[in-house]
């Protein structure tokens with residue numbers, strides 16, 4: 001059965017990924033858009049979510065493509081109105097907000113899905129299966145990109161709750177927490193804050209591996225011009241792997257074994273449809289725990305001011 005859906009926040013990711021993925025999936029019918037400034041051709045428009053919930057009780061599912069800061073308020077309103085909710089990453093601006101949303105979904109008998117789009121990159125399941133049969137020795141994440149290129153003019157990323165460089169970095173942590181056969185935890189972190197900003201522009205993380213005692217590190221940096229790097233390098237007792245292009249490409253022992261394409265958001269909407277059908281939720285907060293631990297444990301360094 002086709003589920004009626006409304007998309008909230010018609011910004012960059014809504015246009016780049018959500019709209020094409022919804023239109024391509026016959027499980028979903030886009031019935032309305034909620035936006036303070038934009039609209040979607042041929043789709044009913046609401047400026048406020050309250051008005052949509054009042055006018056369209058037939059819309060079962062609300063997908064939120066807004067920044068993390070207003071997300072709790074919007075999600076709580078939709079859940080209390082008995083609608084299923086799909087959350088962009090990160091699922092909130094704090095862990096407590098996420099726990100509260102999970103509880104509201106339970107109380108109202110609806111689905112909540114904390115999406116982690118990078119987990120749905122083509123090569124992530126292959127890497128997970130490969131690692132499951134080996135003992136980890138080293139894992140190094142390098143996620144370095146140019147913030148001016150990927151987030152032009154987005155001031156919310158520099159505000160409290162916007163997470164700064166962890167906005168892309170949490171994508172790497174969502175892959176880490178997906179492929180690891182057991183939990184690791186953050187041991188130490190250094191965070192570099194521009195002197196005029198509330199969130200970090202770079203982060204250096206080291207994790208403790210309680211099982212194999214391996215070395216796990218992550219380097220996030222938003223100041224990389226030229227070629228962009230979204231790589232995870234893994235060494236094990238039986239060979240090495242490199243996941244690159246954010247999860248689209250996998251090399252094993254230096255040989256290319258898979259070159260995928262970008263299906264992340266179509267996979268997310270397929271997963272949401274199956275959760276709704278099954279009456280289940282998926283609210284894994286493990287990537288968010290590492291980010292919150294980094295803010296808790298991180299040594300703070302002040303660096304050059306940042307302007308777009």
Ligand code: NAP
Pocket residue numbers: 008009010011012013014034035036037038065066067068069070088089090117150154156167
């Ligand atoms: P964006 O373009 O800056 O904002 C998305 C939309 O959210 C805006 O167009 C705006 O819609 C609405 N919005 C902004 N501030 C709001 C507020 N205070 N209250 C209510 N609505 C507000 O951001 P984005 O890049 O699409 O990112 C949105 C989310 O998707 C973030 O959590 C981000 O991490 C995630 N994401 C982004 C990307 C990417 O490549 N950009 C990739 C993957 C995931 P209106 O003004 O029209 O109401």
